[in-house]
Amino acid sequence: xxxxxxxxxxxxxxxxxxxxxxxxxxxxxxxxxxxxxxxxxxxxxxxxxxxxxxxxxxxxxxxxxxxxxxxxxxxxxxxxxxxxxxxxxxxxxxxxxxxxxxxxxxxxxxxxxxxxxxxxxxxxxxxxxxxxxxxxxxxxxxxxxxxxxxxxxxxxxxxxxxxxxxxxxxxxxxxxxxxxxxxxxxxxxxxxxxxxxxxxxxxxxxxxxxxxxxxxx
Amino acid sequence: xxxxxxxxxxxxxxxxxxxxxxxxxxxxxxxxxxxxxxxxxxxxxxxxxxxxxxxxxxxxxxxxxxxxxxxxxxxxxxxxxxxxxxxxxxxxxxxxxxxxxxxxxxxxxxxxxxxxxxxxxxxxxxxxxxxxxxxxxxxxxxxxxxxxxxxxxxxxxxxxxxxxxxxxxxxxxxxxxxxxxxxxxxxxxxxxxxxxxxxxxxxxxxxxxxxxxxxxx
Numbered sequence: 001x002x003x004x005x006x007x008x009x010x011x012x013x014x015x016x017x018x019x020x021x022x023x024x025x026x027x028x029x030x031x032x033x034x035x036x037x038x039x040x041x042x043x044x045x046x047x048x049x050x051x052x053x054x055x056x057x058x059x060x061x062x063x064x065x066x067x068x069x070x071x072x073x074x075x076x077x078x079x080x081x082x083x084x085x086x087x088x089x090x091x092x093x094x095x096x097x098x099x100x101x102x103x104x105x106x107x108x109x110x111x112x113x114x115x116x117x118x119x120x121x122x123x124x125x126x127x128x129x130x131x132x133x134x135x136x137x138x139x140x141x142x143x144x145x146x147x148x149x150x151x152x153x154x155x156x157x158x159x160x161x162x163x164x165x166x167x168x169x170x171x172x173x174x175x176x177x178x179x180x181x182x183x184x185x186x187x188x189x190x191x192x193x194x195x196x197x198x199x200x201x202x203x204x205x206x207x208x209x210x211x212x213x214x215x216x217x
Numbered sequence: 218x219x220x221x222x223x224x225x226x227x228x229x230x231x232x233x234x235x236x237x238x239x240x241x242x243x244x245x246x247x248x249x250x251x252x253x254x255x256x257x258x259x260x261x262x263x264x265x266x267x268x269x270x271x272x273x274x275x276x277x278x279x280x281x282x283x284x285x286x287x288x289x290x291x292x293x294x295x296x297x298x299x300x301x302x303x304x305x306x307x308x309x310x311x312x313x314x315x316x317x318x319x320x321x322x323x324x325x326x327x328x329x330x331x332x333x334x335x336x337x338x339x340x341x342x343x344x345x346x347x348x349x350x351x352x353x354x355x356x357x358x359x360x361x362x363x364x365x366x367x368x369x370x371x372x373x374x375x376x377x378x379x380x381x382x383x384x385x386x387x388x389x390x391x392x393x394x395x396x397x398x399x400x401x402x403x404x405x406x407x408x409x410x411x412x413x414x415x416x417x418x419x420x421x422x423x424x425x426x427x428x429x430x431x432x433x434x
Binding site: 050054055056057066068069070071072073076077091094095097098099100101102104105106108109112113116120121124125126128129130133137141144145147148 | 272274286290293294317319321325326329333337338341346347358361365
C-alpha cells in the first residue's frame with residue numbers, strides 16, 4: 001500500500017499549497033490506492049521525521065517499506081507505474097522529464113522567492129526593493145514560459161504528464177498575486193489543467209484533511 | 218554523436234561555474250565521446266537559441282538529432298546509459314533520483330539567491346538586509362545537508378552517482394564565500410568528489426574553452 005506522509009494542519013495561507021497535493025493528484029490520475037499519514041506541524045524537527053526527510057519538509061512517500069522524498073523524484077517514480085502519467089516512448093519521456101525539471105528548477109525558485117518575501121519579510125525596511133528585484137526575475141521567466149504555452153495544451157509531449165502536475169502546482173504558489181494571470185497563456189493553462197477531476201478531488205481531500213485537524217479554539 | 222551546447226565565453230566570475238560542467242563531467246565519468254558547440258554569450262536571446270532553450274539558459278544536450286535542456290533531466294538520461302553514473306537496482310536508483318532533486322530543488326535555490334544578491338545587488342541600499350535573510354535560510358539548509366553527509370562518502374546509494382555531480386556543482390556556486398567550508402562535512406565532501414579525475418578533466422576543458430574564446434582586447 002502506498003502512503004503519503006504530510007503535516008496534519010497548516011495556517012490558512014498554505015491551504016491548497018502543500019506539496020503533498022502533487023502526489024495525491026498523480027495517484028488520483030493513475031487510479032492507484034493510497035492512504036495518508038500525518039505528522040504534527042511542529043513535529044518536523046524531531047528525529048523521527050528528520051530520518052524520513054532530512055530538511056524537515058513534507059511530503060514523504062512510502063511504498064513497500066521504502067520511503068522517498070522530493071516531489072520531483074516521486075512524480076518520476078509514479079510516472080513509471082501508470083500510462084496515465086507518462087508516455088512510453090523514450091523521446092517523449094525525455095521531454096516530460098525536461099519540463100518537470102524546468103518547473104521545479106527554473107520556475108519554482110523564482111516564484112518561491114516572491115512567496116518568501118510576501119510571507120516573511122513584508123515588515124522589513126528592505127522589503128520593497130528586494131521584492132521588486134525578485135518580481136522582475138519571476139516575470140521574465142513567466143514571460144518565457146508563456147511564449148511556450150501559447151501554442152500548447154500541455155507542457156510536454158503533447159499530452160497530460162507529471163510535468164503538468166509539477167508546472168501547475170508551481171504556478172499556484174503565487175495565487176495571492178495576479179502574476180500568473182497577467183500572462184494570458186499561463187492563466188488559461190493553469191485553469192485548464194486545474195479543471196481535471198483528479199486535481200479537484202486531490203485538492204478537496206487536502207483541504208478536508210487540514211480542516212479535520214484544525215486546532216480546537 | 219553527443220553534443221553539448223554552451224556559451225562561448227563568460228566573465229571571470231562565472232569560470233568553472235557554467236552548468237555545462239555537469240554534463241562534461243558525467244560524460245567523462247561514463248567514457249562517452251562528445252563534442253562541444255558554442256553559442257555567443259549575447260546570442261541566447263535570439264530565436265535559434267530560444268527554440269532550443271526557451272529560458273535562454275545553457276546548456277543544451279543533443280543526441281541523435283534530438284535536444285534536451287535542464288541539467289537534472291539530462292543527468293538522469295545519461296544515468297540510463299552508463300553503470301558508472303547510476304546503480305541498476307530500483308531502490309538505489311530512487312535514492313539517487315531523490316538526492317538529485319534535493320540538490321537542484323532544495324539546495325541550489327537557496328545558494329543561488331546568495332549569488333544573485335552578491336553579483337547583482339551589492340550596490341542596492343536593501344542589499345545587506347535581504348542578503349542576511351537569504352544567508353540564514355541557506356545556512357539552515359546546508360546544516361541539514363551536513364548532518365547527512367557527516368556519515369556518508371557519497372550523497373546517495375553508497376556509491377558515486379549523478380546525484381554527486383548535481384550536489385557538488387551546486388555547492389560550488391557559492392565558492393566566492395566560505396559558506397560551504399564552514400560546515401566541515403560539506404567541505405570534505407566537496408573536496409573528495411572534486412578530486413575525481415573526470416571532474417578535473419571536465420573543469421580544465423571548460424576553462425580552456427572559455428579562454429580560447431576570450432574577446433580580443
